[in-house]
Amino acid sequence: MTRSRKIAGVVAAAALIVPAQAGAAGAAEECDLAAAVGDPAATVDGQAGAGAVQVRCGDRWLTLRQGAAGIADSPEAGDGFGASVAVADVDRNGAKDLIVGAPGENRGAGVAHVVFGPGRDGQPAPIMLGQGAGGAGDRSEAGDGFGTAVAAMGGTVLVGVPGEDLGDGEGKVDAGLVHVLAINGGRVGGGTLLHQDVADFDGTVESGDRFGASLAAGSFDKPTAVIGVPGEDVSTKRDAGMIHIVEDPIVAIEETGVGQDSAGISGASESGDRFGASVAAAWDPALPVRVVAGVPGEDIGDAADAGMVTVLGYDGRQAGEVLAVHQGVSGVPGANEPGDGFGAGVAAGVVHSASAPPEVSVAIGSPGEDVGGLADAGRVHGVQVGSAPRVDGTVSQGTDGFGGMPLAGARFGAALAFGPGAAHIVAGAPGHDGKGAAHATPWRALFGTPVVADNWFAGRDGVPAGSRFGTSVAADPTG
Numbered sequence: 001m002t003r004s005r006k007i008a009g010v011v012a013a014a015a016l017i018v019p020a021q022a023g024a025a026g027a028a029e030e031c032d033l034a035a036a037v038g039d040p041a042a043t044v045d046g047q048a049g050a051g052a053v054q055v056r057c058g059d060r061w062l063t064l065r066q067g068a069a070g071i072a073d074s075p076e077a078g079d080g081f082g083a084s085v086a087v088a089d090v091d092r093n094g095a096k097d098l099i100v101g102a103p104g105e106n107r108g109a110g111v112a113h114v115v116f117g118p119g120r121d122g123q124p125a126p127i128m129l130g131q132g133a134g135g136a137g138d139r140s141e142a143g144d145g146f147g148t149a150v151a152a153m154g155g156t157v158l159v160g161v162p163g164e165d166l167g168d169g170e171g172k173v174d175a176g177l178v179h180v181l182a183i184n185g186g187r188v189g190g191g192t193l194l195h196q197d198v199a200d201f202d203g204t205v206e207s208g209d210r211f212g213a214s215l216a217a218g219s220f221d222k223p224t225a226v227i228g229v230p231g232e233d234v235s236t237k238r239d240a241g242m243i244h245i246v247e248d249p250i251v252a253i254e255e256t257g258v259g260q261d262s263a264g265i266s267g268a269s270e271s272g273d274r275f276g277a278s279v280a281a282a283w284d285p286a287l288p289v290r291v292v293a294g295v296p297g298e299d300i301g302d303a304a305d306a307g308m309v310t311v312l313g314y315d316g317r318q319a320g321e322v323l324a325v326h327q328g329v330s331g332v333p334g335a336n337e338p339g340d341g342f343g344a345g346v347a348a349g350v351v352h353s354a355s356a357p358p359e360v361s362v363a364i365g366s367p368g369e370d371v372g373g374l375a376d377a378g379r380v381h382g383v384q385v386g387s388a389p390r391v392d393g394t395v396s397q398g399t400d401g402f403g404g405m406p407l408a409g410a411r412f413g414a415a416l417a418f419g420p421g422a423a424h425i426v427a428g429a430p431g432h433d434g435k436g437a438a439h440a441t442p443w444r445a446l447f448g449t450p451v452v453a454d455n456w457f458a459g460r461d462g463v464p465a466g467s468r469f470g471t472s473v474a475a476d477p478t479g
Contacts, residue, residue: 031057031119033096034420037428037438037456038082038472040104042465044075051081053100054464055118056440056456061464062119066102071113072128073105080104081113084160085474087419088152088217090183095120096476099157101147105130110146112159116186124186129159129179141165146179151217151225156250157181158225160212166197166205176211178227180249192250194227202257203242206233214276216291218283221316225249226291228276234261234269241275243293245314258293258312258319265310266324272297272305280416282348282360289314290322290360290385294343300326300336307342309364311385323389325364325381332381333394334369341368342381347425349418349477351384351443359386361443363425365413371396371406378412380427382446393446397429402439403455407432412439419475428470435459436469 034056044050044065055062066081067074075081084101091097095117103110111130117123132140140146141164149160162176177195181188195211196203203209214228227244234240242259260269267273278294291312300306308326312319326342327334334340345365352358362383371377382393397406406412415428420440429437441453458466 030121031055031062033057033087033098033118033476035417035426035440035473035475036085036087036098037426037470038085038100039436039458039466039469040080040083040471041467042082043467047075047077049078049080049104050075051079051083051102053082053085053098054469055098057119061462063464064098064100064115064118069115069118070126071115072126073111076105078104082472084147084150085472086150086152087474087476089154090114090152090157091116091124091186092154095123097152098474099150099152101150101159103145103147106140107142108163109140109142109144110148110161112147112150112157114157114183127186127188129157129181129188131161149213149215151215153217153219153223155183156217156223157183158215158217158249160215162210162213166195172205173207174231175205175207175209176213176229178212178215178225180225182250190250194246194249196229201255202244203229203232208233208239214279216279216281218281220283220285220289222247223249224281224289226279226281228279228293230274230277232259234259237269238271239297240269240271240273241277241295243276243279243291245291245319247316256314256319260295264321266321267295267298267308270299275310278344278346280346280348280362282350284350284358286358287350287360290348290362291319292346292348292362294346294364296341296344298326298343300328303336303340304338305368306336306338306340307344307366309343309346309362311362311383323383323385325383325391327366329391331392333392334366334379337370339368340366342366344368345413345416347416347418349422351423357386359384361385361418363416363418363427365416365427367411367414371398374406374408376409376411376431377406378410378414378429380413380416380425380446382443390447395441395446397432397437397439399445400450401445401452402441403453403457405432405457410437415470415473417473417475419477422477424475426473426475428473430468430471432457432470436466436471438470438473
């Protein structure tokens with residue numbers, strides 16, 4: 001059953017704030033950020049896996065990495081800069097800001113960077129966030145994975161730390177937590193720690209929960225966070241998973257916990273389901289809030305890890321299922337097969353049309369899907385969640401307009417984001433040709449309308465070289 005509770009006793013957190021030189025991120029031709037594509041495996045200055053993020057600025061690319069463009073620290077092997085990315089106007093000045101996780105930094109302790117208006121003059125200097133500044137708040141420890149997931153909204157940045165150990169003597173290994181940081185004037189102005197030991201929070205702190213492994217953030221009538229806990233054990237069901245919907249996460253918090261044992265939720269909590277391995281939400285004042293939870297480990301019949309997705313409605317008090325989707329549902333292309341991982345990536349947005357009422361749209365990645373005999377080529381499905389849900393949308397890298405280059409192991413759909421603009425999505429294919437790819441396409445392409453997508457293959461046609469380009473993607477659904 002879902003429960004909404006007041007949380008008391010939230011612990012204030014401090015973050016390591018490292019400013020860079022003011023104005024260092026400026027560019028002669030200012031960047032209008034359309035999308036960001038992470039490549040955390042990229043070799044930078046000879047350092048394997050240091051990572052980079054490629055920012056699409058109109059028809060050109062801006063490369064961001066540590067030690068350049070005013071971004072603090074230097075590239076080191078295994079930093080994983082770009083493992084997670086998010087786009088939002090954090091400082092509310094009209095420019096799109098970029099949040100980048102580097103969870104491998106400092107032997108896996110991790111950091112995150114906020115790059116204000118990348119490629120634009122007159123922006124605050126980038127800042128680096130990490131645990132344990134001056135002994136205040138939490139400590140930075142090897143394996144914490146700070147920055148594994150990031151999310152943001154106006155005035156607030158959220159950073160997942162799923163490898164954090166909690167409990168007495170930190171005996172609950174990889175229990176996980178989330179930092180909620182207020183950003184004012186290009187600086188951190190305070191913060192809150194969220195985890196399952198906070199008073200009245202649903203669930204209990206356990207080893208392997210990995211609280212904060214996935215994140216989404218936005219606002220309907222209040223700032224709201226969605227937190228995935230894919231390693232949550234439910235009774236004896238290991239890694240069954242759950243999510244938390246948290247209102248006002250930095251102050252007067254209301255929390256609702258949802259899992260597959262909650263009333264009205266399809267399926268049942270089973271070992272390895274990993275409910276909440278991916279999360280997304282659509283925020284629009286004209287529509288109910290829709291929260292999406294990916295369950296890529298769900299077994300459907302005899303198909304292990306075929307995967308499914310649950311779409312929830314949330315009214316500020318409770319959450320209830322609106323739709324449950326997998327490849328065995330009538331109208332959904334494909335079939336449930338072992339290892340499809342349907343729901344490994346999810347995104348949500350609101351598509352407006354001149355001829356129809358606005359509807360919530362959900363993009364679902366199935367990166368383990370075999371396409372045309374190509375193992376793990378991957379596919380992306382589309383769902384319109386309106387008065388009459390439509391679930392028959394799909395594209396792959398073999399769809400007309402997508403460059404005609406599906407490849408085994410591409411894992412198209414491993415990462416998804418709505419934007420640029422509400423009627424577009426960006427999909428990553430980090431395994432494509434051992435280098436990676438990403439595609440930006442109008443939403444209508446998923447429902448059979450012929451389009452020409454923006455096809456970005458690492459190392460081709462002006463796209464920077466890559467190693468796992470498309471591991472993470474972000475865009476601004478507002479345009």
